[in-house]
Amino acid sequence: MSTKSTQIRLAARPVGEPQDSDFEFVTTELPALGDGQVLLRTVYLSLDPYMRGRMSAAKSYAKPVEVGDVMVGATVCEVVESRSPKRGVGDLVLAYTGWQTYAVAEAHHTRRLDPGAAPISTALGVLGMPGFTAYAGLLEIGRPQPGETVVVAAASGPVGSAVGQIAKVKGARAVGIAGGAEKCRALLEEFGFDAAVDHRSATFRDDLEAATPDGVDVYFENVGGPVSAAVVRRLNKFARVPVCGLVANYNATEAPPGPDRLPGFLGAILTLSLTVRGFIQDEFVPTRHDDFLREMAGWLRDGSVRYREDIVEGLEQTPDAFRGLLVGRNFGKLLVRVGEDLTRE
Amino acid sequence: MSTKSTQIRLAARPVGEPQDSDFEFVTTELPALGDGQVLLRTVYLSLDPYMRGRMSAAKSYAKPVEVGDVMVGATVCEVVESRSPKRGVGDLVLAYTGWQTYAVAEAHHTRRLDPGAAPISTALGVLGMPGFTAYAGLLEIGRPQPGETVVVAAASGPVGSAVGQIAKVKGARAVGIAGGAEKCRALLEEFGFDAAVDHRSATFRDDLEAATPDGVDVYFENVGGPVSAAVVRRLNKFARVPVCGLVANYNATEAPPGPDRLPGFLGAILTLSLTVRGFIQDEFVPTRHDDFLREMAGWLRDGSVRYREDIVEGLEQTPDAFRGLLVGRNFGKLLVRVGEDLTRE
Structure with missing residues (x-):
């Protein structure tokens, strides 16, 4: 069984504000799972200011994203297939799979979330x-x-x-x-x-x-x-x-x-x-x-800390939402709902 | 018995490098000692970069010297008269009496030095x-x-x-x-x-x-x-x-x-x-x-730390020596020998 993922890859290093032409949408076939791996369906993608640095070649605290690579980012995902005893199908996890709809990841690079303890999106915000x-x-x-x-x-x-x-x-x-x-x-x-x-x-x-x-x-x-x-x-x-x-x-x-x-x-x-x-x-x-x-x-x-989320719908909104983040257009933690959140129904 | 002190007062706030005209040499009669006070003969005057800040009116970590006041600075002095039981005539002390040959100070604002333990000038440098x-x-x-x-x-x-x-x-x-x-x-x-x-x-x-x-x-x-x-x-x-x-x-x-x-x-x-x-x-x-x-x-x-002093002779050299300090002309801790150091004879 093969799975297709829609990905946003860095097409060019932005000069100043990132343009649509700096990104490329690609739909690709994911490889079969190896031992210890899981197939993840992206539910939420976190957008954060540090990502602007990853788009640049300049020396910083983390390696830049290479032109042609999928843009990085933290995500909340659902496990849809597993070859690891650590994660079962249906588990909700915190991962770092970037700007795409599906991804293959090592199970030990994910952290299981308890949807009963807090809304899963908070793992990218107030609890993340x-x-x-x-x-x-x-x-x-x-x-x-x-x-x-x-x-x-x-x-x-x-x-x-x-x-x-x-x-x-x-x-x-x-x-x-x-x-x-x-x-x-x-x-x-x-x-x-x-x-x-x-x-x-x-x-x-x-x-x-x-x-x-x-x-x-x-x-x-x-x-x-x-x-x-x-x-x-x-x-x-x-x-x-x-x-x-x-x-x-x-x-x-x-x-x-x-x-x-x-x-x-x-x-x-x-x-x-x-x-x-x-x-x-x-x-x-x-x-x-x-x-x-x-x-x-x-x-x-106890109500001492409250939070607010600003959720945009659909991976295709990501570049524009990210531009808005850099100029303060969002209001609250900016998330992209890439796929359905079954815990919120 | 009255004592005269030759003082260097701030005549104007320097603009850029301090000029001779920013200082005024004045010889003045010191007041008689009050209870708890000592009359001090300046032996060494310390010149330090922070003094440039005191010449300016700009807000800084210490109050500026007012135009007309004696320039401040740490000194090593000999007690020549005392109305305090804490200090005797002949004592050598660390004081903060500034750019002048004699001064009246509160005895409790001075610290007694032991000339046997280290050269008294080090109280302004490596031990100061x-x-x-x-x-x-x-x-x-x-x-x-x-x-x-x-x-x-x-x-x-x-x-x-x-x-x-x-x-x-x-x-x-x-x-x-x-x-x-x-x-x-x-x-x-x-x-x-x-x-x-x-x-x-x-x-x-x-x-x-x-x-x-x-x-x-x-x-x-x-x-x-x-x-x-x-x-x-x-x-x-x-x-x-x-x-x-x-x-x-x-x-x-x-x-x-x-x-x-x-x-x-x-x-x-x-x-x-x-x-x-x-x-x-x-x-x-x-x-x-x-x-x-x-x-x-x-x-x-034990010789782990050594020091070097750059001593200029006479209070009248002070403004020029201070200008040199700001451009690195001195070599080692810059001191003005204002009066005789009897411990070095």
Whole structure:
């Protein structure tokens, strides 16, 4: 029995914003399963900003996707055939099978999900990599103390909304930055931030100042660009800046024009005794991932942490949805429903 | 009995490099001693890069010197009159009396020195603030592991030479950057660095690469500017960058022209999971200063750490010597001998 998979492959390395012509849709026959392998039907595909980096040849923390290869990405899949005793047909698993409808994977590269414990899509969001990025970066690097002020941008996204809510659990004041009135309202009403600031407003800098009367002790940096520059001006002595993303820069094709702000930034690091620390969540998996799953599940149960998903329908929407992600068009964790989610019926 | 002091006061805030006209020499009558006070004769005045910051009105980690006030600075002094039971005439003390020949100070603001334990001038250098800056920044933030590579610039200066030698004590490879062949030779022959790189050489970048075949794990940042940019390109994943000074920028009057290197620097922080941490040594005084005095004294005794002083004669030389400090003209810890050092006769 043969299975066909529709795949989105990288056709060319994007220059600036990814174009439709940078991707190629291909329908291909998958190979027969080997021992220990499973055939997976993709239910949800996660879209995340880091994928822009994988499309580029530049040296980064992970190997780039080669031109001609299927685009990578985390997925929630259903096992439809198995040659492993570890996974049975019908199992729902977290996998890393990328932008395609079906895939062959090693069973030991998948993690079984319990659909009774939480909606399976959360394994890509609040209980997955974005949630753990927020948890590890905030608690291991940001270390907010009760009464301190935590600022996060892209605050209605899956990382930012978790950062703000975990900050509240720890007794800190949470200030979120987002684009537009609707997202800002959600920060206050859905996610319980103490203040929300719209970076698209003409009064953004003044609004940010008003929202941080005691300055900023932790700035969770996941956007870069002008928003970041505005927050840096509000940092207090000994502030901590976990850096987990710079989405504002990901489409940049060259160093922007001057003036050169690097000496000023280093000067702030010096005079304010700042800690600026880049991280990828992998680093903390061995020491903190079990804590994360246990604590986050508890916070979801008791309502301390809430989440929001933005689900687009059909693999063919993926390139356009990804472009939207880079400019903040989505609202909540961005997922593509590639195939039917039988647990939601 | 009245005492006259010759003082150097800040006459104007320097724009760029400090000019003679930014300083004013004044001879003034000191007030009579109050209870608990001592009259001090300045023996050595320490000149340090941070003083450039105090001459400016810009917000920094310490209050600026006001125009008309005596320039600040650490000194080693002899007590010539005392109205405190804590200090006797003839005592040698560490004080903070600035650019002048005599001063009145509170006895409890001074620390008594033991001329038998170490030359009194070292209280301003290897056993003083510069030595402690090296010790605390390297060990608390840099945390070099055996076999790792530590790079420091201004490496023949009092902070840099201590950084390299403490790195060696901890089993790391020490690479020093200095200006000119003579200083580079001293790094290898006097201070025991594993490699020395001349930043004035036309082949600086290639030389730095050759001197760091395994990349750089700790970059002790005390200069900024192009030297810093070259080292940042050599940083390894998880490298640590304690930032204690940016002397290359101190005379800058505006943000330099572009391109804007800040996005690239933040990108390196992210992709390499760097830790960049500014600090002022004060922060670590409560927890580490006693350890420092004990350990550093031991390293001086057993020859693990050596130091070099560059002593200019006479208070009138101070402005010119300070200008030289900002461009690396001195060689070793820069001191002004303001008055006779009776312990050296």
